[in-house]
Each structure stands twice: as C-alpha cells, then as structure tokens.
Amino acid sequence: MNKKQEPSPxxxxxxxxxxxxxxxxxxxxxxxxxxxxxxxxEALLPLGIxxxxxxxxxxxxxxxxxTQQALAEKLLVGRSTMSMLLPExxxxxxxxxxGDDADRRVRRLxxxxxxxxxxxxxxxxxxxxxxxxxxxxxxxxxxxxxEMMRRIATSLEGRAEPAAPQE
Amino acid sequence: MNKKQEPSPxxxxxxxxxxxxxxxxxxxxxxxxxxxxxxxxEALLPLGIxxxxxxxxxxxxxxxxxTQQALAEKLLVGRSTMSMLLPExxxxxxxxxxGDDADRRVRRLxxxxxxxxxxxxxxxxxxxxxxxxxxxxxxxxxxxxxEMMRRIATSLEGRAEPAAPQE
DNA sequence: ACGAGTATGTTCAATCATGAACAAAAAGCA
DNA sequence: TGCTTTTTGTTCATGATTGAACATACTCGT
Numbered sequence: 001m002n003k004k005q006e007p008s009p010x011x012x013x014x015x016x017x018x019x020x021x022x023x024x025x026x027x028x029x030x031x032x033x034x035x036x037x038x039x040x041x042e043a044l045l046p047l048g049i050x051x052x053x054x055x056x057x058x059x060x061x062x063x064x065x066x067t068q069q070a071l072a073e074k075l076l077v078g079r080s081t082m083s084m085l086l087p088e089x090x091x092x093x094x095x096x097x098x099g100d101d102a103d104r105r106v107r108r109l110x111x112x113x114x115x116x117x118x119x120x121x122x123x124x125x126x127x128x129x130x131x132x133x134x135x136x137x138x139x140x141x142x143x144x145x146x147e148m149m150r151r152i153a154t155s156l157e158g159r160a161e162p163a164a165p166q167e
Numbered sequence: 168m169n170k171k172q173e174p175s176p177x178x179x180x181x182x183x184x185x186x187x188x189x190x191x192x193x194x195x196x197x198x199x200x201x202x203x204x205x206x207x208x209e210a211l212l213p214l215g216i217x218x219x220x221x222x223x224x225x226x227x228x229x230x231x232x233x234t235q236q237a238l239a240e241k242l243l244v245g246r247s248t249m250s251m252l253l254p255e256x257x258x259x260x261x262x263x264x265x266g267d268d269a270d271r272r273v274r275r276l277x278x279x280x281x282x283x284x285x286x287x288x289x290x291x292x293x294x295x296x297x298x299x300x301x302x303x304x305x306x307x308x309x310x311x312x313x314e315m316m317r318r319i320a321t322s323l324e325g326r327a328e329p330a331a332p333q334e
Numbered sequence: 335a336c337g338a339g340t341a342t343g344t345t346c347a348a349t350c351a352t353g354a355a356c357a358a359a360a361a362g363c364a
Numbered sequence: 365t366g367c368t369t370t371t372t373g374t375t376c377a378t379g380a381t382t383g384a385a386c387a388t389a390c391t392c393g394t
Contacts, residue, residue: 017290018229022301025313026203032316033200034243035323036193052350062183069372076201078352083374085350105359105372127184134189136318145312146192149199151303156202219380236342245382250344252380272342272389 036133043125047118052085054126057119060095060109067106068097094118203300210292214285219252221293224286227262227276234273235264261285 017023041051049057055075060066063074068082075081086109089095094115097107111119134142184190208218216224222242227233230241235249242248253276256262261282264274278286301309 016229017225017294020294021306021313022297022309023294025309025316026297026301028313028316028320029196030200031243032320032323033197035320038243039323058184062185067372076198076205079373080353080375081351084352103360103372107373123184127187127190130189130193133319133323134193136322137315139188141311141315142189142192144308145315146188146195148304148308148312149192149195152199152300153195153202155303156199156206156300217380234342246343247345247383248381251382270342270390274343 039133040126040129043129044122047122047125049118049122052081053089054119054122056082056085056089057094057111057115058123058126060111061116061119061123064110065108067100067108069106071109089115206300207293207296210296211289214289214292216285216289219248220256221286221289223249223252223256224261224278224282225290225293227278228283228286228290231277232275234267234275236273238276256282 044054059071059074069079072079072082090097093112096110096112100106100108211217211221226238226241236246239246239249257264260279263277263279267273267275
C-alpha cells in the first residue's frame with residue numbers, strides 16, 4: 001500500500017487531521033470535557049448521586065416547575081431518559097412531580113426541601129471543582145472561552161433546528 | 168469583590184452557580200461538546216460507523232500498531248470497552264489485530280486497506296464539519312481555545328495521576 | 335532461576351441511554 | 365362542534381459502557 005514514510009510525517013499533503021490546528025484544538029476541548037466528567041463524577045459520589053442526577057437537580061433548581069420535556073431539551077437528551085431517571089429521584093424524595101391544571105399532559109418538576117439541600121451541596125462541590133480546574137485561566141481568558149463557545153453553540157443550533165428543506 | 172447587583176435575582180448571596188461567570192462559561196463548553204457529538208455522529212451514519220468506531224479508527228491511523236491498552240487510555244475509556252468494540256471492527260475487515268513477538272500479551276492494531284480508506288473518508292467529514300462549526304472563530308481565537316484547554320488538561324491530569332499523598 | 339507483583343486482554347453481569355411504539359391530552363382547522 | 369395533527373410522557377427492547385474477576389504473560393528482585 002502506501003506507507004512509504006520518509007523521516008518526516010507528511011511532505012506536503014496533510015494526510016492526517018492532526019496536522020490541522022483546528023482539529024488539534026478541538027481534540028483538546030473534547031479531552032478536557034471528558035476528564036472533567038470523570039473528575040466531577042467522582043466528586044459527586046459521596047453525595048450518593050451521579051452526574052445525570054445532578055444535571056437534573058441543578059436544572060430544576062434553576063428553573064423550578066419546568067416540564068420533563070423542557071428539562072430533556074436543556075440536557076440534550078431524549079424524553080425517555082427523563083422517564084427512566086425521574087421516578088428514581090422522586091422515590092428518593094428529592095423531587096416532586098406535580099400535574100398542571102392548565103395542561104394535563106405535563107408533569108412539572110420541583111425540588112423537595114431535602115432535594116434542595118442536596119442540590120445546594122452538590123452545586124457547592126461543582127463550583128469548587130470548577131474553580132480549581134480553572135485556576136490556570138484568568139477571568140478574562142475564561143470569559144473569552146465562554147463567549148466563543150456561545151458563538152459556536154448559536155451557530156450549531158441554527159444549523160440543526162430550521163429543518164433544511166432539501167438534502 | 169463580587170457583583171453587588173441590587174435589582175436582579177438574588178439580593179446579595181448568589182444562591183445559584185449560574186450567577187458565576189466561570190460556571191456559565193463552562194456550561195457553554197459542555198453544551199457545545201454535546202451538540203458537536205450529535206452533529207458529527209449523524210454525519211458519520213452514512214459511512215456505517217458511529218463515533219466510538221471513528222475514534223478507534225482515527226487513532227489507529229495516527230498511531231499505527233498501538234496496543235489496545237494504549238488506545239483505551241487515549242480515548243479515556245476502560246480496557247473492556249476496547250475488548251467489546253474491536254472484534255466488531257475486525258470482523259468487518261476494517262482493522263487487524265496482530266500479536267507482538269516481543270510481548271505476547273499485547274495485540275497491536277493496524278488498519279486494513281479498506282479500514283484506511285474508510286477512515287480517510289470519515290476524517291474528511293470530521294474536518295469539514297469541524298471547520299464548518301468553527302467558521303465563527305478566527306484562527307487566532309481557535310488557537311487560543313486550544314492553548315487554554317491544553318493548559319487545563321495538564322492541570323487536571325496532574326491532579327489525578329500522581330496519587331496525592333494527603334487527601 | 336524462581337516467585338511475588340504487575341500489566342494486558344477477555345468475559346460477564348449490571349447499569350445506562352436511546353429510539354420506536356403507544357396512550358392521553360391539547361391545538362389547529364374545517 | 366368534530367376531525368386531524370401535534371405534543372407530552374411512558375414502556376420496552378436494544379445497544380453501549382463499565383468494573384470485577386479471571387487467565388496469561390511479563391518484570392523485577394533475590
């Protein structure tokens with residue numbers, strides 16, 4: 001085949017994406033995200049919850065009374081994931097699901113006192129670990145990452161939502 | 168030294184992490200990563216492979232002859248994941264696993280011609296989608312993200328690996 | 335050379351996430 | 365009002381990922 005490799009990687013044609021800065025930069029993003037999930041997931045274990053649970057609880061704390069569908073969209077997961085996850089959190093007395101008189105399809109989500117207390121502790125851990133991880137960045141650097149990522153997110157969502165007519 | 172914002176949500180104590188810039192910025196990173204995985208995963212479907220397969224193939228392309236263990240470490244997954252995944256790729260004739268005379272425990276990984284061809288196509292899609300996603304960033308901005316992320320990764324890995332003596 | 339300790343890969347059972355199919359309820363429309 | 369379409373949530377079967385336990389092979393110190 002074709003592996004006549006001289007000494008140096010590739011003479012002129014960049015055969016591997018690793019030669020492209022944008023590729024390498026994105027790899028770094030993915031790697032950090034993956035590492036973070038591991039680190040934070042372990043940090044949550046003492047509280048008896050895992051990442052998926054935390055994501056749910058924190059979002060209910062931020063948007064009390066949101067529906068399962070809205071929560072799933074925020075978390076970028078399917079509806080069925082919530083249907084499988086939430087009964088467990090309800091059984092443990094961390095959340096409450098109440099119907100909505102105005103729309104009897106939906107079940108709105110609320111934290112119980114116990115759930116709110118647990119979520120507070122989890123969020124404290126979250127913030128602490130996050131700031132620990134980000135000590136190598138200045139405030140301005142961190143903000144610039146956030147600004148750029150939001151720009152990308154807007155672009156990505158715009159391309160996905162509008163349901164392209166053709167193709 | 169912190170935002171004394173009267174009219175807004177919380178009078179003085181920032182009860183929710185969303186009030187903290189570092190928190191919001193990280194949320195944006197996680198969101199983009201998640202969106203990217205969805206977009207790219209769908210883009211790979213026509214090739215008949217999924218993200219996990221692609222990660223394997225691309226890394227074998229980059230590091231031909233690496234061991235399963237080394238691959239698992241690069242991908243930040245467990246060894247058993249490779250043991251479940253690789254036989255499928257081998258069965259499809261995309262990769263080859265050859266023993267190593269110097270160390271008869273390991274199985275070194277190589278792309279077949281067919282696997283290399285498929286990987287080339289997948290990497291082309293990868294790069295195209297990536298550049299599409301990143302059109303909203305200048306080269307310098309993209310590089311700055313990469314540089315900062317590598318800084319964070321080094322810090323994270325340093326904290327996890329060396330098995331801190333106390334706590 | 336021998337044995338304890340370590341590293342690699344596989345198997346297996348358990349866990350988790352997902353999409354398709356479904357029922358109930360709402361919204362749109364004639 | 366009646367009918368169709370859309371939305372919300374659940375169930376279920378499937379595929380993905382994992383850690384523990386194991387067998388094999390290597391390393392290192394003696």
